[in-house]
Amino acid sequence: xxxxxxxVRDVVHDFGRVRALDGVSLDVxxxxxxGLLGPNGAGKTTLIRVLATxxxxxxxxxxxxxxxxxxxxxxxRARIGLAGQxxxxxxxxxxxxxxxxxxxxxxxxxSQARERAGEVLEAIGLADDADRRVSTYSGGMRRRLDLxxxxxxxxxxxxxxxxxxxxxxxxxxxxxxxxxxxxERGTTVLLTTQYLEEADxxxxxxxxxxxxxxxxxxxxxxxxxxxxxxxxxxxxxxxDLERARTLLAGIVGEEPSTDPSGSAxxxxxxxxxxxxxxxVRALDGxxxxxxxxxxxxxxxxDVFLAxxxxxxxxxxx
Amino acid sequence: xxxxxxxxxHTVSVLRxxxxxxxxxxxALVIGRRNLLRNxxxxxxxxxxxxxxxxxxxxxxxxxGGAIEGTLPPAAAGEYLNWLVPGLMIQVAAFGAGxxxxxxxxxxxxxxxxxxxxxxxxRSAVLAGRTGADLVRNAFVIGLMVVVGSALGFRYQTTLxxxxxxxxxxxxxxxxxxxxxxxxxxxxxxxxxxxxxxxxPVFPLVFASSVFLPTATMPDWLRVFADNQPLTVVTNAMxxxxxxxxxLPPGQDLVTEVARSLAWVAVITAIAATGAIxxxxxxxx
Ligand SMILES: Nc1ncnc2c1ncn2[C@@H]1O[C@H](COP(=O)(O)OP(=O)(O)O)[C@@H](O)[C@H]1O
Ligand SMILES: [Mg+2]
Numbered sequence: 001x002x003x004x005x006x007x008v009r010d011v012v013h014d015f016g017r018v019r020a021l022d023g024v025s026l027d028v029x030x031x032x033x034x035g036l037l038g039p040n041g042a043g044k045t046t047l048i049r050v051l052a053t054x055x056x057x058x059x060x061x062x063x064x065x066x067x068x069x070x071x072x073x074x075x076x077r078a079r080i081g082l083a084g085q086x087x088x089x090x091x092x093x094x095x096x097x098x099x100x101x102x103x104x105x106x107x108x109x110x111s112q113a114r115e116r117a118g119e120v121l122e123a124i125g126l127a128d129d130a131d132r133r134v135s136t137y138s139g140g141m142r143r144r145l146d147l148x149x150x151x152x153x154x155x156x157x158x159x160x161x162x163x164x165x166x167x168x169x170x171x172x173x174x175x176x177x178x179x180x181x182x183x184e185r186g187t188t189v190l191l192t193t194q195y196l197e198e199a200d201x202x203x204x205x206x207x208x209x210x211x212x213x214x215x216x217x218x219x220x221x222x223x224x225x226x227x228x229x230x231x232x233x234x235x236x237x238x239x240d241l242e243r244a245r246t247l248l249a250g251i252v253g254e255e256p257s258t259d260p261s262g263s264a265x266x267x268x269x270x271x272x273x274x275x276x277x278x279x280v281r282a283l284d285g286x287x288x289x290x291x292x293x294x295x296x297x298x299x300x301x302d303v304f305l306a307x308x309x310x311x312x313x314x315x316x317x
Numbered sequence: 318x319x320x321x322x323x324x325x326x327h328t329v330s331v332l333r334x335x336x337x338x339x340x341x342x343x344x345a346l347v348i349g350r351r352n353l354l355r356n357x358x359x360x361x362x363x364x365x366x367x368x369x370x371x372x373x374x375x376x377x378x379x380x381x382g383g384a385i386e387g388t389l390p391p392a393a394a395g396e397y398l399n400w401l402v403p404g405l406m407i408q409v410a411a412f413g414a415g416x417x418x419x420x421x422x423x424x425x426x427x428x429x430x431x432x433x434x435x436x437x438x439x440r441s442a443v444l445a446g447r448t449g450a451d452l453v454r455n456a457f458v459i460g461l462m463v464v465v466g467s468a469l470g471f472r473y474q475t476t477l478x479x480x481x482x483x484x485x486x487x488x489x490x491x492x493x494x495x496x497x498x499x500x501x502x503x504x505x506x507x508x509x510x511x512x513x514x515x516x517x518p519v520f521p522l523v524f525a526s527s528v529f530l531p532t533a534t535m536p537d538w539l540r541v542f543a544d545n546q547p548l549t550v551v552t553n554a555m556x557x558x559x560x561x562x563x564x565l566p567p568g569q570d571l572v573t574e575v576a577r578s579l580a581w582v583a584v585i586t587a588i589a590a591t592g593a594i595x596x597x598x599x600x601x602x
Contacts, residue, residue: 052435077437078334088428090351092358104347105438107333107340133358149432 003066005030005157005188006051011060013046013212020046021057022212028157028190028205033183035203036192037300043212044192045085048161051190052082065156078106081155085162087146091135095126095145098134102149116152124148124178140171147178158182160191164198176202196300200224208307216307227298227306228268232275234283235264235292244288251278257305266302269295333437341439348433348446349453352420356454366416367458370409371465377401377529378469385530392556392563394474400564402466403483403555404528406459407548410491411523413458415515417451417495418502422511425503430600444593448495455491459484473559483558486578490551493582496589503596527552531566547581554578 004027013021020043028034036044049055051062053073062069065079089098096117103113121130124144134142143163150158160179164172179189179202193199199206200220207217216223232252236244241258245265249255252275256267269275276295283290333340356363382397393400424430424443433443463471463484473480498515505514525539526532526548532540543549544566554574556564562571 049431052431054431054434074336074437075334077435080435082432082435084428084431086428088432090355090429092355093351097354101347101351102432102436105344105433105436105442107437153436 002030004028005065006034006190007063008047008051009061011047011050011057011062013043013050013055013057015046020212021050021060024060024209024212024214026207026214026217028188030156030188031183031186032204033179033189033191033202035199035206036190036209037194037196037199037206037303038192038209039194039300039304042209044209045161046212047209048082048084048159048190048192052080052159053077054082078153079156081150081153081158083143083146083150083158083160083163085165087139087142089134089142089145089149092133094131094133095121095137095141095148096130098145099130099149099152103152106153108152120148120151123151123181125174138168138171140167140174143167143171144174144178147175151182155187157188157190160189162192162194165194194300196298196303208303210304210308215304223303224298227303228270229298230269230272230275231266231296231298231302232269232279233259233264233266233292233294233296234279234290236283236288236290238263240288241265243286244283244290247282247286247288248279251275251282264292266305268298268302268306336437336439341441341445344438344442345445345449348442349450350446352447352450353453355420363454363457366413367461369412370405370458370462373408374401374405374462374465375469377405381529388531390563392474392560394472394560396470396472398466398469398471399474399560400556401529402462402471403559404552405466406462406484406487406555407490407552408523408528409458409462410455410487410494411519411548412516413451413455414491414494414498415511415519416454416498417447418498418505418511418515419508420447420451421499421502422506422508425506425600426508434600440597441594444499444597448492448499451495452488452492455495456488459487459491474561475559479558482575483555486551486555486558486575486582489582490547490578493585493589496586496593500589500592500596503593503600522546522548527566533566547578547585550574550581551578 006028008024008026011021011024012019024047036047038044046055050057051064051069053069053076056070064076067076067079069076099117099120100113103116108116121127124147126141126144126148129137129141134145137145147163163175167175179191182189191202203220205217205219206223207214208223209215216226234244234248241263245256248265248267252267252269254267256265259266273295276293280290280293378398378401386395386397389397389400430443501515502511505511525543526546527543528548532543532549535543553565553569554577557571557574565571565574
């Protein structure tokens with residue numbers, strides 16, 4: 001295992017009385033996509049802001065590309081790229097002007113900045129729209145432009161904070177392709193997401209964060225093994241719910257949880273359709289007619305349930 | 318997606334990892350240019366910013382002019398417009414300063430300041446580029462007051478040099494207020510809050526001053542405030558420079574009033590810039 005390119009130790013950050021990060025430690029190997037998965041308010045943005053030198057944590061240490069971000073933020077900034085949770089681009093400038101400006105602020109001279117802007121706009125698929133004002137761009141295009149701007153400095157580490165939240169499916173696919181592209185070129189990517197599917201698709205390793213703590217860490221497969229590959233949801237008449245729970249517990253080997261609506265039971269289906277068939281048979285034998293039975297991919301809630309024993313509570317920002 | 322010609326990573330970086338005074342100046346120019354482009358690309362912003370003072374100019378000149386001309390010192394050459402234009406230049410500076418707060422609050426809210434702060438650029442450039450661009454903008458709007466005033470009949474009564482000195486004084490004062498508003502914008506942080514925090518306090522300051530009318534007829538308690546607050550001091554010095562020492566209130570001389578104005582500008586700039594830089598640093602806390 002090579003030396004980690006992102007190395008975080010015991011980072012705590014308090015916003016007044018709110019503890020946003022509660023002792024986070026993690027290591028990211030070079031050349032991977034690392035996913036930070038967690039619900040709203042978990043502390044994802046706060047951690048990214050610490051790593052991108054925007055926020056001094058209350059305590060702890062962080063190194064990026066061998067640079068101590070607290071001791072030498074300017075050196076760290078020359079090695080990182082950041083695309084924040086909202087596209088930070090100027091609507092009244094053209095796409096090219098936005099990217100060129102960032103190039104100049106990285107210290108590139110006029111012609112170098114122009115050349116580099118052309119390269120990244122090409123790479124990100126915006127070359128044809130580069131000379132239009134950003135006010136005419138779609139949300140997805142703005143997002144990609146924001147990414148282009150953060151590529152200008154040829155970062156060794158890219159931080160992407162919820163890169164696909166709030167954009168259309170097509171732009172989402174394009175952002176995913178871009179992340180894959182980046183990593184193939186040797187950039188390390190640390191991205192945050194609220195979607196297990198996204199982390200699953202992109203990330204080599206995933207850390208699940210909740211209430212400012214890393215609650216579990218591993219490859220996507222390791223994580224899902226802890227949750228089961230599928231989740232069975234059974235909806236019954238309210239009167240039958242508790243009987244069904246006892247019955248199904250015997251089949252899946254653990255107590256089913258109640259879904260947020262209160263009228264359905266959720267449980268891991270380790271044998272997939274086999275579990276489903278067994279469940280339906282058992283219910284039928286007990287004279288319970290389920291209203292709905294579905295086999296689902298585990299959601300983030302399921303991962304949380306498995307890892308923390310509790311569904312995530314949304315912390316309002 | 319086609320591949321770029323160079324690798325993203327593992328190339329020997331030509332990028333800076335240190336900032337120097339020279340890079341700080343270049344960064345401030347880059348940011349300043351960006352801020353000015355906003356005014357050029359969205360000209361409606363400038364139009365809105367200039368309609369109000371031009372309206373004041375026309376309304377005050379014709380509505381108050383007749384009633385007040387008789388009470389003006391002879392230095393105004395019998396024209397309220399000559400008296401009014403120096404005051405309106407300061408009024409424009411006072412109201413225009415809120416744009417500095419607004420610009421910074423918007424940049425904070427849109428994440429642009431985060432982007433800048435994640436780049437290896439000089440930390441000073443965001444504030445220097447903002448107040449610098451607003452200085453250029455102020456020069457344009459204050460200059461427009463002079464142009465429109467001249468079209469209506471305003472004439473300075475001294476020398477071109479003194480007129481230019483007055484213009485420079487107005488710009489310095491506008492710049493000091495920009496720093497005040499930079500500190501305000503970085504503290505209140507949202508454009509909505511700026512609307513009240515930056516614009517409302519300006520009204521009493523502009524009206525309880527010599528900007529529109531001489532302070533002589535104000536009740537004592539108000540006059541003590543009006544005579545000593547910076548808008549009056551600077552406006553009086555401007556009138557002294559543009560219309561002659563006879564435009565100053567009785568007992569004042571030009572050199573002293575210009576010196577007092579510069580002292581106000583220096584004190585406001587020093588305090589406000591310190592406050593703004595501190596507020597900017599605190600964003601990182
Ligand atoms: N500037 C701030 N001031 C006060 N509290 C904040 C601030 N930023 C974030 N928080 C709080 O810190 C916690 C973590 O927030 P954040 O890192 O934004 O979470 P996420 O990005 O995972 O949604 C939340 O409880 C949020 O309300
Ligand atoms: Mg967030």
